[in-house]
Amino acid sequence: xxxxxxxxxxxKKSDLAFLKRYKESDGVYTFLFEKEKDLTWHAGQHGLFTIxxxxxxxxxxxxxxxxxxxxxxxxxxxxxxDKPSEFKKALLELEEGMKIRMNGPVGSFYLNDNSPALFIAxxxxxxxxxxxxxxxxxxxxxxxxxxxLLYLDSGKSYIYKDELDRNTSIxxxxxxxxxxxxxxxxxxxxxxxxxxxxxxxxxxxxxxxxTSHLKSKGILKRNIKKDAFMGxx
Numbered sequence: 001x002x003x004x005x006x007x008x009x010x011x012k013k014s015d016l017a018f019l020k021r022y023k024e025s026d027g028v029y030t031f032l033f034e035k036e037k038d039l040t041w042h043a044g045q046h047g048l049f050t051i052x053x054x055x056x057x058x059x060x061x062x063x064x065x066x067x068x069x070x071x072x073x074x075x076x077x078x079x080x081x082d083k084p085s086e087f088k089k090a091l092l093e094l095e096e097g098m099k100i101r102m103n104g105p106v107g108s109f110y111l112n113d114n115s116p117a118l119f120i121a122x123x124x125x126x127x128x129x130x131x132x133x134x135x136x137x138x139x140x141x142x143x144x145x146x147x148x149l150l151y152l153d154s155g156k157s158y159i160y161k162d163e164l165d166r167n168t169s170i171x172x173x174x175x176x177x178x179x180x181x182x183x184x185x186x187x188x189x190x191x192x193x194x195x196x197x198x199x200x201x202x203x204x205x206x207x208x209x210x211t212s213h214l215k216s217k218g219i220l221k222r223n224i225k226k227d228a229f230m231g232x233x
Contacts, residue, residue, distance in 0.1 A: 010048065014039050014102045016074055018094040024077060025157040028124065030066075031091060033074040033100060040069045043135035044110035044128040044199075046227070047102040049076065053093070056086040061230065064127040064201075065105060068135045074102065077159065079124045109227045111136075115197050116146035118188045120181070120210055122202025123153050128227055129201065130160045137167050147171070148188055152181045152202070182213065189217050201227040 016033035024030050041047075050060040067075035080088045094100070109128055111117065119129045129149060136145065149172040151158060156176055164172050175181050188196070198214055200207050207228040214224055 009106050010103050012103065015052075015099045016102055018096060018098045018100065019073065020096065021092075021094070024159040025155075027081060028077060028079050028157065028159055029092075030075060030077045031094070033076075033102075035069070035072050035074050039074070041065055041105035042110035043068050043131035044227075045105035045107045046109070046128070047074075047104040047106070050101040050103070051087060051090040052101050053098050054090060056090055058085070058087060059090075060103075061087050064131070064227070066127040066130045068131055068138065070138055071134070077124065077127050077130075107227070109199065109201070109225050111145070111197075113197075114145055116192050116195060117148070117197045117199060118185070118192070119147065119149040120185065120198070120200045120202075121149065121151045122206040123155075124159075125200075125202030125206070125227065125229055126151055126153075126158075126160055127201070129199075130163065133164060133167055133170055136169060140169075146196075148184075149173070150175060150181055150184050152176070152178070152206075181210075185210070185213070186217070189214070189219065193218065194220050194223055196223065198224045199227075200224065202229060204228040 014036045019032040019034055021029055021031045046062050046064045048060050049063050063076045063078060065074055066077050067073055121129050147170050149170055151172060152175045154176055158174055173184055198219060200210050207226050211224055211226060
């Protein structure tokens with residue numbers, strides 16, 4: 001069913017006007033676009049963004065929408081290296097009023113029930129959780145949902161930290177090592193096991209590693225949701 005939903009959703013096109021960008025930390029930038037009136041999404045989903053102001057190879061990339069519909073902007077936050085891809089270069093070229101195309105939103109990386117949940121974010125993988133946390137904050141029911149966020153960032157940049165700290169309904173732990181992460185994961189698993197849902201977002205290697213660990217602890221595949229991110233180029 002989710003595959004069919006995505007197939008139809010991906011046909012929806014929105015041309016979004018660029019508003020502004022700002023630097024979150026070294027090598028991480030946020031881009032804001034004007035939200036079309038009828039555009040909506042589930043917090044945590046992503047869109048397929050296409051550069052339209054000039055022709056480039058690989059002009060389309062999947063990027064998480066880091067905002068909620070109620071914020072009235074489409075926010076994307078992405079890592080950009082010193083030697084960026086043509087796509088990332090084109091993002092940095094955007095000036096106010098220029099357009100980018102978004103197909104979607106798509107994906108099933110969002111809350112759809114009241115089960116306890118463990119959010120596991122690695123670096124830039126915090127982006128879908130920023131949207132989900134903002135949605136829970138707006139709804140005022142984060143405490144009732146029993147949600148724990150583990151935010152791993154070896155560089156200790158922790159983008160969105162100020163926003164996350166203001167949300168007292170989510171229990172957030174900031175971690176700098178895999179050992180700390182696995183310790184906190186195992187505590188949650190011991191308490192909740194398969195009564196909870198597990199959401200993992202980060203690099204493909206991190207997502208694969210954590211998925212294997214969860215399965216080794218008896219967590220069922222149906223209780224794990226994954227969002228693997230592309231590289232920073």
